[in-house]
Amino acid sequence: MEAVNNFELSAMDRWEIGNSSPLIIAGPCSVETPQQLDETVRGLVANGVKVIRGGVWKPRTRPNSFEGVGHIALPWIKEIKEKYQVKFAIEVASPYHVEKAFEFGIDLFWIGARTSVNPFAVQEIADSLKGVDIPVLVKNPVNPDLALWIGALERINQAGIKKLGAIHRGFSNFNDQVYRNSPTWQIPLELKTRYPNLPILNDPSHICGRRDLLNSVAQMAMDLNFDGLIIESHVNPDQAWSDAAQQVTPEVLGKMIAGLHIRKVAIENPVFQSQLDQIREQIDQVDRELLEVISRRVRLVEKAGEYKKLNNVAIFQIERWKKVFESRPEWGKALQLNHEFVKELYQLIHTESIKKQEEIMEQKMSEEEK
Numbered sequence: 001m002e003a004v005n006n007f008e009l010s011a012m013d014r015w016e017i018g019n020s021s022p023l024i025i026a027g028p029c030s031v032e033t034p035q036q037l038d039e040t041v042r043g044l045v046a047n048g049v050k051v052i053r054g055g056v057w058k059p060r061t062r063p064n065s066f067e068g069v070g071h072i073a074l075p076w077i078k079e080i081k082e083k084y085q086v087k088f089a090i091e092v093a094s095p096y097h098v099e100k101a102f103e104f105g106i107d108l109f110w111i112g113a114r115t116s117v118n119p120f121a122v123q124e125i126a127d128s129l130k131g132v133d134i135p136v137l138v139k140n141p142v143n144p145d146l147a148l149w150i151g152a153l154e155r156i157n158q159a160g161i162k163k164l165g166a167i168h169r170g171f172s173n174f175n176d177q178v179y180r181n182s183p184t185w186q187i188p189l190e191l192k193t194r195y196p197n198l199p200i201l202n203d204p205s206h207i208c209g210r211r212d213l214l215n216s217v218a219q220m221a222m223d224l225n226f227d228g229l230i231i232e233s234h235v236n237p238d239q240a241w242s243d244a245a246q247q248v249t250p251e252v253l254g255k256m257i258a259g260l261h262i263r264k265v266a267i268e269n270p271v272f273q274s275q276l277d278q279i280r281e282q283i284d285q286v287d288r289e290l291l292e293v294i295s296r297r298v299r300l301v302e303k304a305g306e307y308k309k310l311n312n313v314a315i316f317q318i319e320r321w322k323k324v325f326e327s328r329p330e331w332g333k334a335l336q337l338n339h340e341f342v343k344e345l346y347q348l349i350h351t352e353s354i355k356k357q358e359e360i361m362e363q364k365m366s367e368e369e370k
């Protein structure tokens with residue numbers, strides 16, 4: 001696919017919010033009290049964090065949950081910013097939030113997943129941002145809809161915001177057994193492919209929903225070359241007023257960040273490059289063979305389709321399909337192929353078989369109509 005880049009962007013190192021690479025933004029899910037904020041920020045600064053996050057207004061799924069202390073947190077934040085010389089990021093969900101945040105010198109805004117899902121709300125925020133020069137990060141909408149995410153980014157960009165970035169916080173799901181929000185990595189990777197200059201941060205806290213998984217998701221983001229992380233940290237996580245299970249102390253966070261392997265996009269080393277090129281040539285060859293084999297299978301499926309057409313037999317053959325669908329992942333196991341991967345592959349293959357045979361049946365019908 002051809003890469004397009006119609007966002008007008010300024011490079012992240014010109015955002016003036018702490019030039020660390022990757023960019024680390026950390027802080028409590030919610031700002032609770034002046035003391036909690038002070039102790040948390042003190043710990044984070046001691047662990048090298050320069051950009052703090054903190055929820056002031058919290059959109060919650062259920063009523064009667066803690067919805068943030070609201071605008072009274074803003075003077076506390078202003079004081080903390082001066083005391084520790086840090087930058088501060090908050091979520092904004094309305095023009096009122098934007099206006100209040102400006103009044104108290106907030107350095108960076110993010111638009112939450114429950115807001116980015118709603119073009120009316122995003123447009124109102126975009127209109128209130130006209131004429132200002134502040135970094136704005138747009139979280140993915142709760143549902144796995146790349147076009148909606150891009151639409152929200154475009155609205156903010158068209159308001160004149162050039163310090164624009166995205167946050168991957170995972171997607172709502174009905175039955176993910178592991179994550180609070182499924183990472184579905186192919187969506188942010190597709191965003192990066194289409195907009196290579198758009199910085200994307202990963203939010204392991206909201207993907208995991210529990211602290212024991214944070215490290216593996218943060219490392220995955222680094223392996224995939226994300227531009228930074230936004231992580232929740234609280235001086236006393238178990239007592240947090242919101243999202244207690246996914247927060248870690250500043251010390252734990254500091255250790256985690258220090259332990260991350262930061263990958264390079266590429267290296268200049270000619271030996272590495274020539275070896276990688278050789279492996280890639282072999283991959284090209286295998287892909288040709290793979291497509292030839294797939295093409296042979298599709299031709300056979302067409303033959304079966306013609307045969308079904310002649311004998312007026314239905315396309316979908318449930319008993320046969322069950323056998324195929326159960327046996328192939330088993331065959332794959334013997335070849336060290338992941339069970340889920342083979343299942344998904346065969347679902348795609350079967351969808352294509354149905355499509356091909358449907359085309360053959362339709363041909364028959366139009367021939368009969370003649």
Ligand SMILES: O=C(O)C(=O)C[C@]1(C(=O)O)C=C[C@@H](O)C=C1
Binds near residue numbers: 350
């Ligand atoms: O076995 C058949 O009847 C086929 O047409 C092949 C095939 C397949 O792709 O494997 C396609 C459609 C059927 O539902 C079952 C299996």
